[in-house]
Amino acid sequence: MVINLAKYLLIFVVSVLLQVLIFNNILIARVITPFFYILFIVLLPFDTPRSLLLFLSLILGLTIDIFTNTPGVHASAALFIGFLRPGILGLISSRETLESVSAPRVMTMGLQWFASYVTIIVIIHHLLLFFIEAFTFDGFLITLLRVSLSSVLSAVLIVLSQFLIFRK
Amino acid sequence: MKNLFRLIYRYHVVFLFVLLEILTLSMVVTYNNYQRAVFFDSGNFISGNLFEQFSTFSQIFEFKQVNTKLAEENAVLRTALQELLLKSSRGTYHASDSIYLPRIAKDSSQKAVYRFTTARVINNSVNQQHNFITLNKGRRDGIKPDMGVIANGQVVGLVTNVSENFSTVISILNSKWKISAKIKRNDFFGSLSWDGKDYRRVQLNEMPYHVPVQDGDTVVTTGYSSSFPEGLTIGTISDFSIGTGSNFYKIEVMLAADFKNLVIVGLVENKQLYEIKQLELLNKNGN
Numbered sequence: 001m002v003i004n005l006a007k008y009l010l011i012f013v014v015s016v017l018l019q020v021l022i023f024n025n026i027l028i029a030r031v032i033t034p035f036f037y038i039l040f041i042v043l044l045p046f047d048t049p050r051s052l053l054l055f056l057s058l059i060l061g062l063t064i065d066i067f068t069n070t071p072g073v074h075a076s077a078a079l080f081i082g083f084l085r086p087g088i089l090g091l092i093s094s095r096e097t098l099e100s101v102s103a104p105r106v107m108t109m110g111l112q113w114f115a116s117y118v119t120i121i122v123i124i125h126h127l128l129l130f131f132i133e134a135f136t137f138d139g140f141l142i143t144l145l146r147v148s149l150s151s152v153l154s155a156v157l158i159v160l161s162q163f164l165i166f167r168k
Numbered sequence: 169m170k171n172l173f174r175l176i177y178r179y180h181v182v183f184l185f186v187l188l189e190i191l192t193l194s195m196v197v198t199y200n201n202y203q204r205a206v207f208f209d210s211g212n213f214i215s216g217n218l219f220e221q222f223s224t225f226s227q228i229f230e231f232k233q234v235n236t237k238l239a240e241e242n243a244v245l246r247t248a249l250q251e252l253l254l255k256s257s258r259g260t261y262h263a264s265d266s267i268y269l270p271r272i273a274k275d276s277s278q279k280a281v282y283r284f285t286t287a288r289v290i291n292n293s294v295n296q297q298h299n300f301i302t303l304n305k306g307r308r309d310g311i312k313p314d315m316g317v318i319a320n321g322q323v324v325g326l327v328t329n330v331s332e333n334f335s336t337v338i339s340i341l342n343s344k345w346k347i348s349a350k351i352k353r354n355d356f357f358g359s360l361s362w363d364g365k366d367y368r369r370v371q372l373n374e375m376p377y378h379v380p381v382q383d384g385d386t387v388v389t390t391g392y393s394s395s396f397p398e399g400l401t402i403g404t405i406s407d408f409s410i411g412t413g414s415n416f417y418k419i420e421v422m423l424a425a426d427f428k429n430l431v432i433v434g435l436v437e438n439k440q441l442y443e444i445k446q447l448e449l450l451n452k453n454g455n
Contacts, residue, residue: 073196079185
């Protein structure tokens with residue numbers, strides 16, 4: 001339990017630091033910025049209580065907000081996928097799998113399952129994020145372009161991270 | 169009533185979610201200037217420090233290069249110092265054991281006018297029209313607005329805003345800033361600015377036709393702006409042409425400092441800046 005807590009705390013800190021120090025500085029072709037930090041929400045165990053999931057998502061989002069000076073933008077987007085995650089998991093996998101396996105990982109769930117799971121989460125998150133951000137900014141099509149291109153990069157990075165760092 | 173509680177309990181996650189979502193979205197919507205200031209400030213405190221830590225870390229990879237640059241600069245300075253000491257009779261120079269002991273000038277008019285200090289670049293950009301640089305030193309370290317910023321003896325920019333621990337610098341690569349500059353070879357001066365196109369080239373304007381200009385001429389500071397000492401390198405002339413219907417040359421200057429590669433910068437304070445400004449103000453008021 002304690003080891004698990006430490007592990008997820010580490011994942012939280014690493015996701016935030018990577019996002020704030022590295023990925024926030026990336027701007028490819030003026031539209032693509034990866035949002036890697038939702039890795040933390042992606043990796044939480046299957047049996048995380050739903051209300052805890054909400055609070056963790058909120059804290060994660062607010063932390064990112066503090067570093068990017070965007071109060072509420074990341075928090076509301078992260079909160080949304082925290083809320084939808086159990087539903088998405090229920091849609092793409094059977095109840096038995098969710099009960100027999102502890103947490104979503106490439107090693108346990110397979111690359112194809114993991115990639116589709118990440119893609120769904122990332123697309124929903126980015127859609128919300130960019131459109132909440134666009135509250136004050138420019139047009140619809142350019143936002144959609146940002147959403148789709150950034151989603152591709154974020155999803156690839158999150159899946160890749162499974163092979164690089166978070167092997168366990 | 170019991171049913172209501174049961175309902176709330178059954179859907180407590182949904183209620184919680186809706187509540188938190190309303191809370192965060194209202195943060196987005198009511199994001200006005202006051203909140204920006206508060207948030208920005210706390211964010212600045214936390215993120216400013218984190219960014220500084222990170223640049224300390226990333227600097228490790230640049231140490232070798234920075235060391236080489238500093239060593240080169242030291243060599244140049246040492247040579248200049250020796251030449252000066254040899255020229256003036258005030259310094260005592262022991263050529264035999266290569267230790268020199270410059271005597272401190274007693275006369276107040278001999279006091280150094282410029283004070284130098286260094287700072288580390290913690291944020292920098294070259295890809296916008298108005299580029300700024302953030303440094304890791306602020307008011308507490310004696311940084312003041314209007315101090316000149318140099319790197320390896322080459323002009324980088326001018327300090328604009330100073331907070332307790334950090335300061336921002338308007339870079340030459342900012343189309344809103346102009347600095348007076350002259351051609352080192354013949355002392356003709358003009359005004360230097362950036363057109364926002366290429367981060368390696370700036371433009372020297374107001375240079376009349378009769379001035380002999382050559383490719384490769386060094387462009388240096390004039391000292392008129394009083395933020396910089398005279399004679400600091402800005403760059404070399406890479407291209408010049410005669411503008412149509414104009415009385416001045418169009419001169420392209422290749423910058424000496426590499427703005428994509430700034431790690432450690434020097435800051436120059438003119439101790440007489442205040443006095444000069446006050447004096448110049450009298451002229452303006454007189455008119």
